[in-house]
Amino acid sequence: MERELVVTGVGGQGIQLLAKTLALAATREGRHAMLSADYGGEMRGGPSRASVVIGDGPLRALPVLASAWSAIVAHHRFGEPVLARLRPGGPAIVNLPLVDPASLPRMTVYGVDATAVATSVGAPQAIGFVLLGAYNAVTRLVDPASLVAAMEELLPPYRKQHAAANARALEAGAAAIGGRDVRHAEVRR
Template sequence: MQIEVLLTGIGGQGVQLCAKALAMAATADGRQAMLSARYGGEMRGGQTEASVVVADTGLRSLPILPSAGSAYVMHHQYWPPVRARLRSGAPVVLNTTVIGPPEDLDGASEFLTVGIPATAMAAEAGAPMAAGFVLLGAYASLTSVASIDSIVAAMTELVPAYRREHIQANEAAIRAGAAAIEAGAADLWVMAGR
């Protein structure tokens, strides 16, 4: 069984870091993962996209995904190429602080959209830069692709030595995102098994 997620946003939102944390967490949970990143010019504000594929056994996936079964949307600017590859009914978590209500996202009715005010929640928690982790916590809780504790552990490993002071706030952001929605409401392992 295999689950794909496309992550999109603009440079500076932490999309690449969150994608890596998700893939590391899934690996730590005993699953297999593939992470492919694509970002233009590596600059703040530019297109940033990543894909993560998680399999319970025998991962067999392309590094450039022809289609995907879920999405994580921090910003709507580069959403169209993600939408084009998403399968109908796919769970999509989106950052409503930036994007607006889920129905504002082009093609929202084709998917199972779940809005989270990630940027606002991160600011409330005193960590405005951790919005990506709020949305990651929500995505993981919604879909059960990786456990929240493993995501926290992966984030802790990924934060460089000179940024250790942010670990606590990042963890709070992940857990706040996870707590904001019903756990397993769109469990992709269960959905894939149907």
């Protein structure tokens, strides 16, 4: 079984780091992973997209995905080309209120106000990890502990002080979903 995720947002939201964290977590669990990144030259505010594929054997998926099962949509801008390739019915985590859940009518949409959730646990910079925590609570692609370990492994020495806040953001994101199918869920703070 191969599972594809597309992540889309703008530079500065943590898109690349969350995608790398998921891919590394799956790799550390002994599974096959592929990560493709696509971002503009701008440091912040430009297009930032990534795709992650996880499978139990060598992957069939292409580095430019022909179609995808799931999505994390952190911002409404720049997402259209990748979102058009989502297979209907799969899960999509959308960042409220920046992204309108109705913009993905064919998906099973889970809304999370990532900024509010991140702020509530004292990790306002970590909205990407809130969205990743929520995504993994819905999809259960990896063990939540693997996400924390991968996040810690990816932090450079001069960022280690953020590890605890990032871990809280991952956990709070999962709690915001609550493990239930909460289509168009209300914001949970």
